[in-house]
Amino acid sequence: MFEILTTDQMYEADRRTIEGGLAGDVLMDNAGRVVFEEIIRHWSPRSVSVLCGPGNNGGDGFVIARLLRDAGWSVRLGLMGDVVSLKGDAALHAARWDGAVERLSPALVVGADLLVDCIFGAGLAREITGEIAELITTINSSMASVVSVDVPSGVDGNSGAIWGCGVKADLTVTFCRAKPGHYLLPGRLMCGELAIRDIGISDQTISEMRPNCWRNDPVLWRAGIHWPGLDGHKYHRGHLLAFGGASMTGATRLVARAARRSGVGLLTIVSDPVALPVYASDTPGNMTAPIGQVESLLNDCRHNAFVIGPGYGLGDDTRSLVLKLLHLCRSTVLDADALTSFADDPSTLCFAIQGPTVLTPHEGEFSRLFPDITGDKLTRARAAAKRSGATVLIKGADTVIAAPDGRAAISAADAPWLATAGSGDVLAGIIGGLMAQGMEMFDASCMAVWLHARSGTDIGPGLIAEDIPEHLPGILRELWLASRKKG
Ligand SMILES: NC(=O)C1=CN([C@@H]2O[C@H](COP(=O)(O)OP(=O)(O)OC[C@H]3O[C@@H](n4cnc5c(N)ncnc54)[C@H](OP(=O)(O)O)[C@@H]3O)[C@@H](O)[C@H]2O)[C@@H](O)CC1
Ligand SMILES: Nc1ncnc2c1ncn2[C@@H]1O[C@H](COP(=O)(O)OP(=O)(O)O)[C@@H](O)[C@H]1O
Numbered sequence: 019m020f021e022i023l024t025t026d027q028m029y030e031a032d033r034r035t036i037e038g039g040l041a042g043d044v045l046m047d048n049a050g051r052v053v054f055e056e057i058i059r060h061w062s063p064r065s066v067s068v069l070c071g072p073g074n075n076g077g078d079g080f081v082i083a084r085l086l087r088d089a090g091w092s093v094r095l096g097l098m099g100d101v102v103s104l105k106g107d108a109a110l111h112a113a114r115w116d117g118a119v120e121r122l123s124p125a126l127v128v129g130a131d132l133l134v135d136c137i138f139g140a141g142l143a144r145e146i147t148g149e150i151a152e153l154i155t156t157i158n159s160s161m162a163s164v165v166s167v168d169v170p171s172g173v174d175g176n177s178g179a180i181w182g183c184g185v186k187a188d189l190t191v192t193f194c195r196a197k198p199g200h201y202l203l204p205g206r207l208m209c210g211e212l213a214i215r216d217i218g219i220s221d222q223t224i225s226e227m228r229p230n231c232w233r234n235d236p237v238l239w240r241a242g243i244h245w246p247g248l249d250g251h252k253y254h255r256g257h258l259l260a261f262g263g264a265s266m267t268g269a270t271r272l273v274a275r276a277a278r279r280s281g282v283g284l285l286t287i288v289s290d291p292v293a294l295p296v297y298a299s300d301t302p303g304n305m306t307a308p309i310g311q312v313e314s315l316l317n318d319c320r321h322n323a324f325v326i327g328p329g330y331g332l333g334d335d336t337r338s339l340v341l342k343l344l345h346l347c348r349s350t351v352l353d354a355d356a357l358t359s360f361a362d363d364p365s366t367l368c369f370a371i372q373g374p375t376v377l378t379p380h381e382g383e384f385s386r387l388f389p390d391i392t393g394d395k396l397t398r399a400r401a402a403a404k405r406s407g408a409t410v411l412i413k414g415a416d417t418v419i420a421a422p423d424g425r426a427a428i429s430a431a432d433a434p435w436l437a438t439a440g441s442g443d444v445l446a447g448i449i450g451g452l453m454a455q456g457m458e459m460f461d462a463s464c465m466a467v468w469l470h471a472r473s474g475t476d477i478g479p480g481l482i483a484e485d486i487p488e489h490l491p492g493i494l495r496e497l498w499l500a501s502r503k504k505g
């Protein structure tokens with residue numbers, strides 16, 4: 019259930035399921051039934067208005083109305099357009115509804131305790147205007163609870179964008195698998211609780227669709243974790259070089275702390291000699307080296323991973339050091355100043371990326387580096403990954419991680435506490451630490467985002483960036499114990 023399907027993939031899965039012998043009207047009946055089950059699980063009987071659009075999303079509404087009424091609820095149903103204009107399965111289920119069919123209007127909202135939003139689903143393809151836009155405004159200002167069927171009407175299932183206006187739901191029930199728009203902002207903010215329910219489409223049908231987007235979950239990457247062996251030594255766990263700035267020393271201290279808590283064997287902070295005492299005194303386990311020794315450090319292949327950018331400073335020196343590091347094709351995480359230093363010349367950066375490299379921009383850094391790449395976050399991350407050859411991780415509440423081969427994961431965590439200075443530095447450190455231990459770049463990025471978000475939700479209010487590395491051992495222990503059970 020971690021795959022995320024585009025609306026086209028969903029239509030295709032429906033089509034194949036119907037071809038495989040499950041009639042379309044049965045699929046629609048199943049869809050209506052799971053929404054009905056969610057409604058009766060969440061609410062006691064009350065007055066309901068089912069608001070139906072002209073397509074199959076509206077068809078689901080007729081099933082829901084019938085089941086609720088059969089269960090003794092007081093139900094009104096409104097339809098956009100005429101019943102005779104309905105087609106296929108929607109027409110069939112409309113014929114099975116023997117209650118009144120009212121005109122879809124704000125009058126249906128007045129006095130209802132629960133609204134079932136079946137106006138538009140996957141088929142929404144243009145701006146919502148006029149009477150329907152007014153109806154949506156009325157829905158959103160009403161005191162009634164709102165259940166949206168498949169997606170909140172107005173939300174684009176693929177991008178999470180809003181077509182002019184959108185229903186704000188308390189619960190969204192979607193079918194078979196989530197769609198990107200359930201997790202990408204602003205769509206995610208419109209969904210309320212998300213229930214993903216099976217309607218009879220097999221897992222095999224889904225795997226035949228070859229989904230390459232997932233909700234970020236340990237299932238995706240836990241097999242790729244490099245746990246230390248009984249006979250291991252510290253060099254088996256990698257030696258990360260974290261490049262520290264001369265003045266903003268806090269950033270790389272956070273990188274170092276996070277990388278070490280993620281399990282890296284050795285860590286050296288390389289910096290301008292002026293800042294070395296700060297780094298050296300930060301914590302006894304950090305090693306330090308002056309930037310003047312960088313050539314000999316890089317000549318030692320045991321230094322197998324690099325993190326550069328947080329607090330490093332902008333400019334030519336940063337640019338040439340980054341290019342030098344990329345030339346070695348070792349695991350490299352570029353964040354913050356290492357990215358912004360290429361704002362005037364992103365193609366040089368992209369050209370230099372040959373080895374396992376992760377770029378971790380926030381939205382501002384992303385638009386400086388890839389100003390011509392537009393669209394939703396998933397599309398942009400994929401385009402930037404394809405262009406650069408790096409794994410691209412666009413940060414935010416709906417962090418997206420995309421690999422150059424098109425694979426992508428979206429974080430569905432609820433961790434607004436992470437929006438605090440330095441938390442991005444910690445993330446870069448975790449990714450670097452995991453890659454130094456041998457984890458593949460996409461897996462390491464996904465795992466780091468997950469560990470970071472879990473820390474955010476666990477620690478909650480009051481979180482400061484320094485808390486996150488200290489929280490990692492507990493979560494890693496859980497993952498480790500789970501891996502031993504499976505083994
Ligand atoms: N077997 C299956 O496939 C199953 C599908 N299922 C359900 O079907 C849903 C998808 O159904 P769908 O494809 O009919 O699309 P849907 O969202 O109902 O809307 C299309 C209609 O809206 C109209 N329209 C669009 N935009 C508009 C606008 N801005 N303003 C005004 N009108 C606009 C559009 O008009 P047109 O563009 O054609 O002029 C068309 O008439 C899916 O979300 C799920 O709930 C489940 O039952 C499981 C089985
Ligand atoms: N609302 C939010 N919900 C969850 N995570 C968030 C939210 N806002 C920011 N974050 C996360 O916090 C981190 C902030 O990183 P960044 O912007 O680089 O800040 P800094 O440079 O101060 O460390 C990122 O990992 C980002 O995904």
Ligand SMILES: [K+]
Pocket residue numbers: 075135136137138139166167168169170171
């Ligand atoms: K809907």
